[in-house]
Amino acid sequence: MIEKINRLREEIEALTAAKAEEVENLRIKYLSKKGEISQLFNDFRNVAAESKREMGQRLNELKELATEKINALREQVSEQAEADNTIDLTRTAYPVALGTRHPISLVRNEICDIFGRLGFSIAEGPEVEDDWHVFSALNFAEDHPARDMQDTFFIQRSPDVLLRTHTSSVQTRVMEHAQPPIRIICPGRVYRNEAISARAHCFFHQVEALYIDKNVTFADLKQALLFFAKEMFGPETKIRLRPSYFPFTEPSAEMDISCDLCGGKGCSFCKHTGWVEILGCGMVDPNVLDACGIDSKVYTGYALGMGIERITNLKYRVKDLRLFSENDQRFLEEFESAH
Numbered sequence: 001m002i003e004k005i006n007r008l009r010e011e012i013e014a015l016t017a018a019k020a021e022e023v024e025n026l027r028i029k030y031l032s033k034k035g036e037i038s039q040l041f042n043d044f045r046n047v048a049a050e051s052k053r054e055m056g057q058r059l060n061e062l063k064e065l066a067t068e069k070i071n072a073l074r075e076q077v078s079e080q081a082e083a084d085n086t087i088d089l090t091r092t093a094y095p096v097a098l099g100t101r102h103p104i105s106l107v108r109n110e111i112c113d114i115f116g117r118l119g120f121s122i123a124e125g126p127e128v129e130d131d132w133h134v135f136s137a138l139n140f141a142e143d144h145p146a147r148d149m150q151d152t153f154f155i156q157r158s159p160d161v162l163l164r165t166h167t168s169s170v171q172t173r174v175m176e177h178a179q180p181p182i183r184i185i186c187p188g189r190v191y192r193n194e195a196i197s198a199r200a201h202c203f204f205h206q207v208e209a210l211y212i213d214k215n216v217t218f219a220d221l222k223q224a225l226l227f228f229a230k231e232m233f234g235p236e237t238k239i240r241l242r243p244s245y246f247p248f249t250e251p252s253a254e255m256d257i258s259c260d261l262c263g264g265k266g267c268s269f270c271k272h273t274g275w276v277e278i279l280g281c282g283m284v285d286p287n288v289l290d291a292c293g294i295d296s297k298v299y300t301g302y303a304l305g306m307g308i309e310r311i312t313n314l315k316y317r318v319k320d321l322r323l324f325s326e327n328d329q330r331f332l333e334e335f336e337s338a339h
């Protein structure tokens with residue numbers, strides 16, 4: 001019997017298990033009612049009286065050893081299973097902190113989207129330009145004040161290399177290379193040599209629209225403007241056109257929309273006029289068409305241009321232009337829900 005006890009001790013000490021099932025089988029093998037250790041307890045009855053004490057002690061120790069070993073194995077196996085299960089595919093995901101679109105991008109996209117629905121496609125051009133594309137081709141007189149150092153950032157003089165002061169330069173570039181029908185919308189950044197304040201900045205953003213075809217009239221322009229105003233500012237919006245002057249359009253106009261803050265009744269926002277100015281527009285001057293290689297006797301067109309910051313101010317009441325370029329997260333996060 002003593003030999004059997006020793007053999008079992010060695011066997012039990014060397015036990016290993018990888019799964020809960022294996023541990024359970026070991027328990028059955030050694031410790032269940034018909035298990036090997038229980039068998040030994042049965043045999044104990046036949047042990048000679050003088051050895052009973054020692055043998056009993058050894059048997060108890062063996063049972064204790066087996067119980068401890070099996071419990072230890074059970075714990076080890078369940079820890080392992082837990083470690084294997086650390087990827088819980090049913091758990092809801094941690095929230096991912098998403099960035100927000102810049103308000104200028106939101107409004108630019110919205111403007112492009114509205115004109116897109118009228119069949120306009122996006123055209124882009126360089127920010128570093130030459131005099132021809134920004135001024136001369138657009139019918140600016142040689143002595144026009146916009147050419148002055150006051151307004152324009154020149155990178156180089158004669159030949160002039162400059163930062164574009166408006167996105168009308170993209171008109172020039174498209175007309176040079178395409179024949180009508182032309183229907184483009186040109187979003188982009190522009191630069192002017194201005195002192196930075198709440199109301200002016202040395203760079204800002206514009207969207208230009210150009211439509212050239214046979215028989216394009218001022219009525220087409222008005223229709224597009226009204227559609228845009230209602231889509232952008234709501235179906236109740238009214239528009240009015242005031243005569244104006246731009247070198248590249250004739251006739252030219254500035255468009256106002258009814259003040260959506262007071263509904264046109266007059267408030268401090270609209271300086272008690274009931275109207276706020278939002279863009280410039282007009283019929284493309286025949287000189288511009290000819291300068292860009294489009295026959296002004298065959299084609300006519302309209303153009304319009306607006307500042308994205310201005311539209312954003314009207315839509316979201318941003319009072320200080322500098323907020324658009326300071327990247328203050330508290331400001332940017334306000335536009336989270338505008339997506």
Ligand code: DAH
Pocket residue numbers: 165166167168208209246249279280281282303304305306
């Ligand atoms: N380029 C003008 C500006 O920067 C805006 C503008 C006015 C564009 C009238 C146009 C237009 O196309 O027809 O102030």
